[in-house]
Amino acid sequence: MKELTWVEISREALIKNIRQFREIVGPDRILCPCVKANAYGHGLVGCSKTFLEAGADWLGVNALYEARVLRDSGIDAPIYILGYVPLDSLEEAVELNCRLVVYNKKIIEKLAELTEKAGKMLNVHIKVETGNNRQGVLMDDIVDFAKYIKSFEKIELEGIATHFANIEDTTDHSYAEHQLNKFMKAVSLLESAGINIPIKHCSNSAATIIFPETRFDMVRPGISCYGMWPSSETYVSYVKEVGGDFSLHPAFNWKAKIAQIKSIPSGEYIGYGCTYKTTHQTRLGIIPVGYYDGYDRGLSGRAHVLVNGKRAPLRGRVCMNIIMIDLTDIPEAEIENDVTLIGKNGDEKITVEQFAEWADTINYEIPTRVNERIPRMYL
Ligand SMILES: Cc1ncc(COP(=O)(O)O)c(C=O)c1O
Numbered sequence: 001m002k003e004l005t006w007v008e009i010s011r012e013a014l015i016k017n018i019r020q021f022r023e024i025v026g027p028d029r030i031l032c033p034c035v036k037a038n039a040y041g042h043g044l045v046g047c048s049k050t051f052l053e054a055g056a057d058w059l060g061v062n063a064l065y066e067a068r069v070l071r072d073s074g075i076d077a078p079i080y081i082l083g084y085v086p087l088d089s090l091e092e093a094v095e096l097n098c099r100l101v102v103y104n105k106k107i108i109e110k111l112a113e114l115t116e117k118a119g120k121m122l123n124v125h126i127k128v129e130t131g132n133n134r135q136g137v138l139m140d141d142i143v144d145f146a147k148y149i150k151s152f153e154k155i156e157l158e159g160i161a162t163h164f165a166n167i168e169d170t171t172d173h174s175y176a177e178h179q180l181n182k183f184m185k186a187v188s189l190l191e192s193a194g195i196n197i198p199i200k201h202c203s204n205s206a207a208t209i210i211f212p213e214t215r216f217d218m219v220r221p222g223i224s225c226y227g228m229w230p231s232s233e234t235y236v237s238y239v240k241e242v243g244g245d246f247s248l249h250p251a252f253n254w255k256a257k258i259a260q261i262k263s264i265p266s267g268e269y270i271g272y273g274c275t276y277k278t279t280h281q282t283r284l285g286i287i288p289v290g291y292y293d294g295y296d297r298g299l300s301g302r303a304h305v306l307v308n309g310k311r312a313p314l315r316g317r318v319c320m321n322i323i324m325i326d327l328t329d330i331p332e333a334e335i336e337n338d339v340t341l342i343g344k345n346g347d348e349k350i351t352v353e354q355f356a357e358w359a360d361t362i363n364y365e366i367p368t369r370v371n372e373r374i375p376r377m378y379l
Contacts, residue, residue, distance in 0.1 A: 004288040005256040006375045007367075008343070009042050011050050013227050013249035018054035020246060025208065025219050030199065031055065032080055034222035035070075036062035041367030042226050042251060043376030045073045050378065051225065052077055058099075060220050064089050067098045080125070082220075084135070090114055099123045101161060103137045108149055115154035124149060125159030125199070130182035131175065132165040142186050143193045150195065159199035159218070160187060168206040168230035171237050176207070180214060206234045210242055227251050228352055228363050252352060252367050253343030257336050258307070260286040261327060270324055271316025275301065278315075283327040285312065287339055290321040294370035295341065296359040303358045305339050308332060309346020312339075342366070 021031055033056050034040075039047035048059050048070055059075070061067050062083035070079060080099045087110050093100060094114050102108060102124045115122050126146060129136030137145050149157045162183045166175040183202055190197060200216040205224035207214040227250035229235045238246065264270070264282045287305070291297045300317040305325055312325040312333075327333045342350050352363045359366065 002257070003375055004259075005254070005293055005341075006377055007041075007043075007370060008253040008255060009046065009376050009378050010249070010251045010253070011378045013251035014042075014047060014050045014225070015054040016249045017225050017227050017251075018051050018056055020248075021208065021219070021221055021225065022055045024212075024246065025215055029215060030057045030201075030218035032058035032060045032201075032218055032220050033225040034060040034082070034204075034220055036060060036066060036082060036222070037368045038372050040222060040226050040364065041370050043378070044069055045075075046376055046378045047226075048075055048077075049073075058218070060222075064093055064096075064098070067096050068092070071096050080220075091118075094118055094120055094122050097122075099125060099158065101125050101127045101135065102149070103127045103129075103135055103145075105145065105148055108152070108155065111155055112152040115152070119154075121154050121156055123156045123158040125161050125201075126157065126197070128160060128162045128183060128186045130162040130179040130186070132163050132179070134163070136162065139182065139186060139189070143189055143195070146190055146195050146197075147193070157195070157197055159201060160190070160197045161200075162186075162202045164202065164204060164207055167204070167210075168234045171233050171240075173211075173237070176211070180211075204230070206230045206237075209246060210234065210237050223364055224248055226367070230364075231362070232353075250343075250352065254341040254370060255343070256287050256289040256339045256341060258285050258327075258333060258339060259288045259335070261333065261335060262286075269316075272319060273317055276316040280328065282315070283331070283333075284315065285325040285327040285333060285339075287323045287325060288321060289323060289341065290319045292320045292371065293374060294366075295323060296361075296369075298359045299355075303355070304350070305341050306345035306348050306350060307337060307339050309348055311348060 033051045035048050058078040060080045064085050067079045085093050127136040164176050201218035203214045203219040205221040208219040208221050227248045264284050268278045270276045289295050297318045304311040304313045307330050310330050315324045352366045355366050356363045
């Protein structure tokens with residue numbers, strides 16, 4: 001049974017994207033797609049299974065609860081947790097055999113106690129601060145921190161990572177180069193101290209696609225696994241600096257049904273705040289989707305949806321659970337017809353990027369904010 005609104009995810013598109021990443025990174029590098037934030041809104045379990053089938057090696061989540069959902073769904077592939085795991089949740093992280101990003105001695109101390117008690121090894125990856133100033137160990141502390149980790153028998157220092165701050169928002173890559181140099185400096189400081197860490201990684205989608213030298217031993221692409229360019233700047237950089245046939249396949253198609261159609265005379269107000277007044281006899285469609293579902297209120301008066309391959313503009317404000325659309329020029333539209341909010345419909349399409357422009361934000365935010373409760377169907 002379909003819901004009032006649902007998201008159709010193209011498995012074919014997801015598979016093509018992952019296979020392209022595999023092609024550019026080669027067979028030996030670890031391919032770790034990020035499936036955090038409900039797989040960028042595309043559905044955590046469905047995407048994770050599809051990515052693994054398509055040849056991904058690891059999965060990157062943000063939090064322990066996401067790792068738990070994956071393990072409960074039967075996934076036993078390596079799971080790398082990119083975000084913070086609090087002290088009182090570390091026991092479960094050991095139990096679920098997760099790989100953790102680390103930058104606090106307190107966490108290491110607790111992990112040492114837990115791994116000893118459980119008689120189990122745990123893999124950790126040091127996050128180095130190179131200029132993003134989020135999570136990470138400062139350069140001056142890196143050797144001391146690594147030695148501290150190495151002093152515990154059951155904690156394996158498997159990886160070292162960093163994350164770029166300014167690689168997708170610009171075609172000027174000097175800051176990314178500066179961060180890459182700092183990352184390599186951290187690696188060489190550790191090597192000089194006799195500490196060789198097997199898995200070095202720092203590449204998100206933009207870095208993986210544009211800068212082969214950032215790929216090291218593992219890559220962590222997110223947005224592009226779902227078929228989106230991180231930004232138009234990244235696309236321009238790719239075309240100008242790399243050139244090739246790397247093409248992305250968007251997987252996200254958000255749909256709803258028409259709940260009612262009625263004829264409204266000219267001169268009537270529509271919706272809260274009476275912000276829109278009809279200028280003609282209007283065939284008005286009522287669609288049961290609103291800002292609770294993730295259809296941003298900022299789209300009021302700016303967006304259109306697609307019905308029978310034609311554009312139908314929004315009228316009035318986006319409500320919590322309803323939007324109103326003008327079907328005057330789509331006389332064949334009927335109750336329960338499908339409406340496309342994002343995706344293709346006939347010869348027309350609404351891209352996530354178009355939607356993001358209407359909402360005055362970036363493409364990342366659009367699918368991740370489509371309510372998790374809305375079913376994701378894999379076609
Ligand atoms: C640490 C880390 N690695 C990788 C990614 C993936 O980035 P992108 O979606 O730009 O590929 C993210 C995303 O925010 C991240 O925080």
